[in-house]
Amino acid sequence: MTKRDILAVVFFTVVAVFFVFSALMMRSFGPSADPNDTDYFNAPMDDYIIDNTQSETGANNGVTSVVFDYRGFDTLGEATVLFTAVAGVVLVFRRLKK
Amino acid sequence: MIFNIPYLAVAALILIGLYAVLFKRNLIKIVIGVTLIESGVNLFLITLGYRKSSIAPIYTSNPNVNQAMALPVPQALTLTSIVIGVAVLALMLSFIVHIYRHYNTLDVRKLGGDEE
């Protein structure tokens, strides 16, 4: 058992205890949407998006209007990442013609 | 505790992926571990956006209009994360092919020892 193996075991045990403990302490899955309940989850931004999607964007799909209209800048960044990945893969396998 | 099963599934996925990254020697198995960690994080993002007895945020031919809808923003962020995961996986695999051609081995403890 080298020093690296002992360090890896200790690190893995610490991270495992942390993850399982915090998964048990999270709020319960599915908070209610009714303002009169005890575990009410207030989401004002998403309520505004759901209520005004059809009048401002003209689309029936809430997720597409968020991806392309309310947060179109993130889609631009993602298209750039995809383009860079394709360029990198084609670059690695280039054959130089002699 | 019975209602936290999605969060326990997220923890299980991330821990299995972390075990594969730390304790395995084959390069392909390490890449599979990275993909498992990525899947766990995507599942965690979607799980955060569910409200009790809510339906999908779509208005086309919706039978009951007064029911609460799930949050659309975490679903949009998960889409971006999945595409970035695919891009990183493609680059990692092409580097593995290149490394195999140069060193003729896939064992991670035998690489990079030429400088000593």
Added chain:
Amino acid sequence: MSGMSKIVKTISNVTFPLIMIYGLYVIAHGHLTPGGGFQGGAVVASGCAMILVAYGSIWTMGKIREKNLSVLESLGALFFIGIALFGLIFGAMFFNNFLADGGVIFGDHVTSGSTAADFNTGGVLPLMNFAVGLKVIAGLFAIVLVMAYATTKPGGGGKE
């Protein structure tokens, strides 16, 4: 890698148009049903990968060089940014939705609540869906094609 037998080639010839129609349907109706540019692009790229496996990478690289695929991908990215910059002219905002409720194309008005699916709505969203779908199709097919062709060595050194 070499192709597979005649039965596999015939069946993939029959199945590939069906997969392509389904993928283009998912891309085109992104503003009405679940789906959109990225999801439909992944479906069509899976169909193209099936053709690559059935016919072999040498034959496919002879027919489709990756230069043509990179032209298609760049066209998709330029179209996406072009539409976003057009919004600057018509409303002084980047990514402005200048076709919604507007009249020329894709500009019908949508009543609130549950409606039937009208394809003519959505504003800028269907055009952006097409641009991103084209980019994803060309990009994923280029990745799979280049990685499959790199495992063959035409003459010359290397490890078989």
